[in-house]
Amino acid sequence: MKNGIRSFLAIAKHLGTAILHPTKVGSLFPSTRYVARAIIRELPKGHAHLVEFGPGTGAITGKLLEALPLQGTLTALELNTAFKPSLDRFHDPRFTVLFQDVLTALPEIKRKHPQGVDAVVSGIPFSLIPIPIREKIVAATAEVLRPGGRFVVYQSTRLLVPLFREHFAEVKVAYEVRNVFPYFIITGTRS
Ligand SMILES: C[S@@+](CC[C@H](N)C(=O)[O-])C[C@H]1O[C@@H](n2cnc3c(N)ncnc32)[C@H](O)[C@@H]1O
Numbered sequence: 001m002k003n004g005i006r007s008f009l010a011i012a013k014h015l016g017t018a019i020l021h022p023t024k025v026g027s028l029f030p031s032t033r034y035v036a037r038a039i040i041r042e043l044p045k046g047h048a049h050l051v052e053f054g055p056g057t058g059a060i061t062g063k064l065l066e067a068l069p070l071q072g073t074l075t076a077l078e079l080n081t082a083f084k085p086s087l088d089r090f091h092d093p094r095f096t097v098l099f100q101d102v103l104t105a106l107p108e109i110k111r112k113h114p115q116g117v118d119a120v121v122s123g124i125p126f127s128l129i130p131i132p133i134r135e136k137i138v139a140a141t142a143e144v145l146r147p148g149g150r151f152v153v154y155q156s157t158r159l160l161v162p163l164f165r166e167h168f169a170e171v172k173v174a175y176e177v178r179n180v181f182p183y184f185i186i187t188g189t190r191s
Pocket of ligand 1: 024025026027029030031053054055056057058059060077078079080083100101102103123124125
């Protein structure tokens with residue numbers, strides 16, 4: 001399928017799903033390639049094993065796969081099966097998607113990667129998630145990272161920064177304006 005048609009269909013699928021499930025999707029449009037690049041800049045050097053929370057139509061997923069070495073893995077955790085056809089387009093043996101809530105799926109990630117993964121990238125709408133669940137997700141994510149591993153979150157607010165400071169040795173905030181709406185890219189590095 002031509003890229004223009006694929007992008008149009010992805011935007012339509014994302015927008016339609018966001019209208020049906022506004023509090024779960026949390027944005028009207030898929031992220032731009034500028035956001036994807038800003039996220040990739042934050043990944044640890046030599047990364048091989050990644051997890052993605054909330055891939056949606058795969059706007060970030062495709063770029064993460066491009067940046068992944070041949071022996072790498074990317075496991076995506078997505079709540080909404082409406083995005084399955086979009087994610088099935090990645091015919092890539094390094095890529096797996098589990099249609100589960102992140103909190104339910106994280107123990108499976110821990111079993112699969114007992115030494116910890118290099119990074120977790122998240123687009124889930126933390127600001128719409130109740131505070132106790134938000135805290136559990138951040139704590140459980142820190143647990144699946146290897147020492148020096150990173151949790152990279154893209155969000156419209158800096159809301160997670162204080163919580164990140166509780167769980168990570170180092171916290172960095174970047175800003176990418178070329179997105180509807182602009183995103184903060186918050187990176188926590190495990191000690
Ligand atoms: C803002 S969209 C991001 C989509 C895509 N990554 C992008 O940047 O265009 C958030 C995505 O997170 C998913 N999501 C929300 N809560 C989730 C949860 N608890 N577990 C797994 N996925 C979740 C939604 O279904 C949606 O696909």
